[in-house]
Amino acid sequence: MKFTIRRAAEEDFPAILALIKELAGYERSPDAVTNTVEQMRGEKDHFRCFVAESAEQGIVGMALYFFAYFTWVGKSIYLEDIIVSRQYRGLKIGSALMNRVMQEAKYENCKRVRWQVLDWNETAISFYRKCGAEINGDWLNCTFDEAGIAAYPDAELRQTPAN
Numbered sequence: 833m834k835f836t837i838r839r840a841a842e843e844d845f846p847a848i849l850a851l852i853k854e855l856a857g858y859e860r861s862p863d864a865v866t867n868t869v870e871q872m873r874g875e876k877d878h879f880r881c882f883v884a885e886s887a888e889q890g891i892v893g894m895a896l897y898f899f900a901y902f903t904w905v906g907k908s909i910y911l912e913d914i915i916v917s918r919q920y921r922g923l924k925i926g927s928a929l930m931n932r933v934m935q936e937a938k939y940e941n942c943k944r945v946r947w948q949v950l951d952w953n954e955t956a957i958s959f960y961r962k963c964g965a966e967i968n969g970d971w972l973n974c975t976f977d978e979a980g981i982a983a984y985p986d987a988e989l990r991q992t993p994a995n
Contacts, residue, residue, distance in 0.1 A: 833884065833886055833889070833890070833894065833920070833923055834887070835884050835885060835886045835893075835923075835925060835928070836884070836885055837882055837883070837884055837885075837928050837929060837931075837932045837971075838883060838885065839880070839881070839882060840880075840882065840883045840894065841882035842873060844871045844881070844883055844891060845869045845873065846869050847869060847891035847894075848872070848883070848891070848894050848896070849865075849868070849869055849872065849885070850981050850987075851891070851893070851915040851917060852865055852867065852913070852915065853865050854915065854917060855913060855915045856920070857982075858918070859950060859953075862931065866978075869990060878898060879896055879897065879898045879912070880896070880897055880898065880903050880936075881894055881895065881896045881897070882894065882895045882929055882931055882932045882933065882936075884916065884925045884928060886920075889920070889934065892916065892917045892920040892925060893914070893915060893917060893920065893925045893926065893928070893937055894912050894913070894914070894918035894927050895911065895913070895914045895915075895927055895929040895930070895932065895933050896911075896912045896929050897910060897911045897912060897933060898910055899940070899942075900946075902944055902946070903945050904932060905943040906943045907940070907941065907943060908937075908942050908943055908944035908945065908946060909933065909936065909940070909944070909945045910945075910946055910947065911933055911945055911946070911947035912947070914926055914929050914930060914947075914962070916929070916935075926959060927963070930963055933945065935978050938961075939949060942967075948973065949967070951969070968978075
């Protein structure tokens, strides 16, 4: 199957969201996706995305990322997800998406590209190792979800004047 990698456009958001939901199902969290196409439209300045597209099949994969600033190294890319629809895996689409993200990192003079992988996802771990990624198990994820942010005790927050 022939495919091309291109920057995502707003009209791609429904297909991107469908891939996100497919990934959530694979990662055993099918009900965890609360994002919507409307939300993506409203927050489109906060992320970038490449899509893998086939003339026959439409969008079959994507790599969604954003720029981050890591204190130790500086400007970086945080790769939120690389997703290839299950029936199109093994066709080098993931490699092409990773290559495009790495080209972007070089072009943008990034000092790091970082992402996460579930410790049980051996297929993804193997893919990332083949790409040459360092997989470090020393760090633990720390997360506040929307409810946790809302419940954070305001009384303990210190207001500082804006500069």
